[in-house]
Amino acid sequence: MAKPVKPNRYTEIIAEVFRKHYTPGDQRVRFERDEFVAAAKERNIELPKNLGDPIYSFKYRSSLPESIAETAAPGYEWGIYSIGKGKYEFKQVKPLSISPRDNQLVVKIPDATPEIISAYALGDEQALLAKVRYNRLIDIFLGITASSLQNHLRTTVRGIGQIEVDELYVGLDRNGCQYVVPVQAKGGRDKHGRQQTEQDIACCEQKFPALRCRPVSAQFITANKIAMFELALQDGEIRVVSEEHYELVPAASITDQDLALYATRKRPG
Structure with missing residues (x-):
């Protein structure tokens, strides 16, 4: 039997920050980047050298962890938005899917x-x-x-x-x-x-x-x-x-x- 894949540290940190602030039914969940320090300590994992890297990763490259995604309302997904210097919020939005059409001239x-x-x-x-x-x-x-x-x-x-x-x-x-x-x-x-x-x-x-x-x-x-x-x-x-x-x-x-x-x-x- 294959061993379960261990979540990477970005996933663990962002999941811990979300868990700390989320209440069922929330459409927006605010947090600050500095909270990553406490989240890394709570999960006993190494803190990223650049605290902005996890934000960039989940904004543009990687999907948010399942523990966060599963709390979104039907037809919506969570996104991370900047709302000020070092301040962010998880916000529920409709999925955006843009990909090249196969039959385009x-x-x-x-x-x-x-x-x-x-x-x-x-x-x-x-x-x-x-x-x-x-x-x-x-x-x-x-x-x-x-x-x-x-x-x-x-x-x-x-x-x-x-x-x-x-x-x-x-x-x-x-x-x-x-x-x-x-x-x-x-x-x-x-x-x-x-x-x-x-x-x-x-x-x-x-x-x-x-x-x-x-x-x-x-x-x-x-x-x-x-x-x-x-x-x-x-x-x-x-x-x-x-x-x-x-x-x-x-x-x-x-x-x-x-x-x-x-x-x-x-x-x-």
């Missing part, structure tokens, strides 16, 4: 990624952001002229605390309308996060109130195939506005038949 794009970038990009997220940037996929996807303003932007948002935007673009269209485009990049085990999109929108509304915010999420399908999603907040929920799949290929591999197919999709200007 794939548009071939001549690959403009410098080979030296492909050779030395550190990690899936960095490689993805670089390919999106060098191939001007934000411009192509949104139909605007966009420029990267800053990547891994760390800033503070009122009512939330410190956040990090994977990459921030600004751009404009033929009519002169200006845009701010927060991009979240998903590679490896990372999953699309409701919190990250909501935080990106709140950041743009506070920092760039005159610009139209168009959040984008990019995800590797394969090493050279990228899914792009434009997202929006509607009725308190994150919605997918549009989805496109792009494959970065040598220019010579794009056939006349490919171009004829793409011509049928051209939107009137």
Whole structure:
């Protein structure tokens, strides 16, 4: 018989903090990051060097432990939200599931990624952001002229605390309308996060109130195939506005038949 898998220390710490504060029926459960110290001592486990790592892990990469998940109401799940410096809350929300559609048409794009970038990009997220940037996929996807303003932007948002935007673009269209485009990049085990999109929108509304915010999420399908999603907040929920799949290929591999197919999709200007 297989031995039961021992929970890792992040799971034990977050479960202990939730257990301490949760009362059946709660929709929100507040806690502070400093409580991890007492939780680790209570469970007799080593404290993580960076107290923010467990928060990041459960926000964007890992599922919350079953002891927490099973307390959510039917049709809901728990998420962790920042509500101030070092302050957080578990909140019940409707599940967000964003994944590339299997039957989505794939548009071939001549690959403009410098080979030296492909050779030395550190990690899936960095490689993805670089390919999106060098191939001007934000411009192509949104139909605007966009420029990267800053990547891994760390800033503070009122009512939330410190956040990090994977990459921030600004751009404009033929009519002169200006845009701010927060991009979240998903590679490896990372999953699309409701919190990250909501935080990106709140950041743009506070920092760039005159610009139209168009959040984008990019995800590797394969090493050279990228899914792009434009997202929006509607009725308190994150919605997918549009989805496109792009494959970065040598220019010579794009056939006349490919171009004829793409011509049928051209939107009137």
